[in-house]
Amino acid sequence: MTASTATEESATAKTGGAARPGTNPTVASLERVRVDASDRTLTTNQGVPIGDNQNTLKAGLRGPSLLEDFILREKVTHFDHERIPERIVHARGSGAHGYFEAYDALTQYTRAAPFAEKGKITPVFVRFSTVAGERGSKDTARDVRGFAVKFYTDEGNWDLVGNNMPVFFIQDAMKFPDLVHAVKPEPHHAMPQAASAHDTFWDFVSLMPESTHMLMWLMSDRAIPRSFRMMQGFGVHTFRLVNAQDESVFCKFHWKPLQGTHSLVWDEAVKISGADPDFHRRDLWEAIESGEFPEWELGLQIFTEEQAEGFSFDVLDSTKIVPEELVPLLPVGRLVLNRNPDNFFAETEQVAFCAAHIIPGIDFSNDPLLAGRIHSYVDTQITRLGGPNFHEIPINSPIAPVQNNQRDGMHRQALHRGRVSYEPNSLAGGCPFQAGTGGFVSFPAAVAEDKVRGKPEKFAEHYAQATLFFESQTAVEKAHIAAAFRFELSKVGVPAIRERMVSSLVNVSQELAAQVAAGLGMAVPAAMPRAIADPQSPEVTVSPALSLMARPGECGIRTRQIAVLVADGVHHVSLLALYNTLTAAGAVVHFVGPRVGMFAGASGEKIEADKSMENAPGFLFDALVVPDGREAVQALAGNGHTMEFIKDMFRHCKAILALGAGRELLEMAGIGPMMDKDEGILLADGADAAQIAQAFVNAVAAHRHPARDSDPPTK
Structure with a gap:
């Protein structure tokens, strides 16, 4: 069975088919709640056909509106209640469906279902997010990024709720409310939004030396990733793996992107936030829609408690990593995102991740920060999603049968039959039964100490x-x-x-x-x-x-956005040869002109600009091609956006290819002296475009050329 076939079958199991005895009706009947507007009659929420959706019912054409207009009242009432409370943190997010494929069985370490056999496919939903900003903030803020994976396994849902940084600001959950209060907008004027550059945050962390390691990551380029597809993910905490023999080892989870680990530079991130606040959301959506499915490799750091005791740091301290030189990564599987959500609210917004959602074979360590997260997520979801039955929302429903004696509550969807809602019982034949050792059993770690408030000695090294x-x-x-x-x-x-x-x-x-x-x-x-x-x-x-x-990545220039400047009189043949090479390598090529629409090449050919320098500035692209053609160069030189377009490409250390007369534009932009000594700037005659194309592909694959002077050209 191929991965794609297995994924489709898993999706079918999750969203279609008639209800089976013993299954969760919500899961088995998801297909009936899908809404397809094609060839359907407009109705109320009760299924009543609506004859006129344009006008309120009134007493005469100019008379008062009537209270009996139940269609209007239902429509407006629903509208008034369409929003739910946003997440306190991780409010702004983007998600996608996909699958996890195990490279091999890991039964020597864990009985967890996703690792039970070689090639096993487990459906997933992944949500990426910023942390500090609100739902309407921007994608490119300097911030931690959430990386949460929901595995729909044979034995229930497992949520691996992590970040793109492997450590955290604090060691104990007791300080989590203080951290969030400090980083959020200051309460007296509600500023700044989606930024940590303010007094309350730095006051807090400067008084908490344990935050220093996390601050190094936050001030690094990892806090401004190029794309969700180009950042690592980490489980942050130390977890336990438990096998069928009840043997346990410690584990750290790492996601490595096959697209490589790439970032923005600060000037670029600031400009992108103004031109396209949805830059990361759009990038993820468009890559999946085009069939360029993002992939990550899951690696595990596995070590024993005896090994952990010998480390100079404490593995229960979430402000610490386990260096790969001490415990190398073991590659165990790959994550592929291959389907965008059908509805942002129903899936990405209503998905409920929880650090407490683990399955047999995965268990917690005594990390004091993890202990607070186990409680906090469930508590938050109850408020945000309207009650304790958020697990019945389709995106949260497991594919494993749900059979328990929990009943009622707000938004209950399952229709439980019979009169038994307790255990033990005899009226229902004792069902549902306890699974015993076949179910989840906490690892029996020995505890023999007094109750205290404090930290181990190794936690004090910051x-x-x-x-x-x-x-x-x-x-x-x-x-x-x-x-x-x-x-x-x-x-x-x-x-x-x-x-x-x-x-x-x-x-x-x-x-x-x-x-x-x-x-x-x-x-x-x-x-x-x-x-x-x-x-x-x-x-x-x-x-x-x-x-x-x-981690340069294995995908070359696939999905990279290449801007090719065009204007009337452009040398068409050279651009066509370059276009064919770049698109064959998987790049996305955009012809960018002073305006959108058609331009005439030097020999009369037509080239359509799908973007303009006004609506798509240079900092939105990964590389630049400056064209040949005397008339086109003169036209571009006379446009006020051209020089800024080129300067931003240079300033952000991106690859630039100038063909023929196009090098004159580089000289006008003030970067002429660097043209012959910068490996990220390639020059060629228009006729040689096909010959230099591969060298340009290699230059783009490098992502940036940081040896370049970071100061902007001054001419």
């Missing part, structure tokens, strides 16, 4: 892994981290908070602290006192895997 992260970055990535700290802290209005934060950075890197302090016009303060005087020496001091540059 800086070693922050230093590890910084020292593992390339020079360009380090510069971006320093620039991000300068920008964020320059927005802080209280000097004492700035000084306190920089004093914490001194413990991470003297180099970083000096650069940030210089950008803030202050002297480097003394290092913040450490919570532990003599921490254990870290096992790993540099980990290349922590750099975005370590």
Whole structure:
């Protein structure tokens, strides 16, 4: 059976077919609640045909509206209640359907259904999100990104609720409300939206040294990904895997994108947020619609409790990673997203993820941050989705049969028959039975300690892994981290908070602290006192895997957006040859002109511009082709948008190909002196376009050319 066939069959099992004895009627009858507007008569919610949906019922054409107009009242009442409370965090999201395919059986480690056999297919729904912003905010804010995967397994739903960063700001769930209150808009004026550059956030984290490691990730380019499809995902916490023999090991979950790990630069992210606030949503949707299905590989870090005891850090501390040099990743399967939602609200908005949703073979560790999440998600969903029956909303319904004695409550959909709603019973033959050892059983970890409030000693070391992260970055990535700290802290209005934060950075890197302090016009303060005087020496001091540059991806230039400038008089033949090579490699080529519509080539051929420099500025594209053709170059030179289009491409270190006379436009943009020494700028005569096409493909595949001077051209 192929993956696609298996996925289709799984989808059929989830959404179609008649109800079977013992199955959840909601799951078995989803097909009847699908709405298809084609060739249907407009009706009320009760199925009553509507003859006129344009006019209110009135007493005469100019008379008063009548209260008896039940069609109007139903329509307006439903409209008044169409919105539900948004998520407190992760409010702005984008989702897709797909499947997980196991590479091999992992039964030596876990009895979890998705890993039961080689090639096993498990349907999934994945939701990506920003964290701090509200539902109407922007995609490209500097922020953590949620990466939540709902597995519809044979033994119930498993939610792997993670982020695109493997660590978190705090160690204990007790501080989670404080963190969210601090990062959200300040309560006196509700600003800023979707940004952490303000006093309350930095006041909080500068007083919580445990946040330092997470701040390094947040100030890095990982906080402004190029695409949801080009970011990693992490389960954050340490989990347990439990096999059929009740043997347990610890585990960390990692998602690696086959598209590579790529980011935006800050200037680019800011401009994109104005031109297209839905940049990431649109990118994911269009890739799936075009058949370019995003893929991730799931890797596990598996280690024993005995190994964990020997680490210099505590694996129950969510502000720490397990370096891959200590525990390498074991690739176990792939995630493919191959179908967009049919309805954003019904699926992406109503999907309910919960860290408490685990299945036999997966269990919790004693991570004190995870403990709070187990409670918080369910509690939030009850309020957000109107009651305890949110699991019966189609997107949340498991494909496994649901059989229990829970009844009633708001929005109950299942029609339970009979008079038995308790266990044990004899009137229903004892059904449903307990599964015993065949069901979920918590791993029997030994506990023999007094009740206390506090933290283990290793939790008190806050800086070693922050230093590890910084020292593992390339020079360009380090510069971006320093620039991000300068920008964020320059927005802080209280000097004492700035000084306190920089004093914490001194413990991470003297180099970083000096650069940030210089950008803030202050002297480097003394290092913040450490919570532990003599921490254990870290096992790993540099980990290349922590750099975005370590994972270039395997998809080449597939789905990359290439802008080709056009105007009347453009050299058509050279662009056609280039177009064929780029599209064959999977790139999406857009002809961009001073306006949309048809342009005449130098020999009379027609070229249609599907975008204009006005509605699609250069920073929305991954690479640029400047055309040959004297008349076209003159026309483009006379347009005010052209120079900014080219400058943004150069400023953001993207690949540029100039054909023939097109190089004159680069000179006009002030980048002429760099043309012959920048490996990201390619030059060719128009007649040689086909010969240079592959070199241009390679330049685009590099994503950026960071050796380029980051300052904009000045001419």
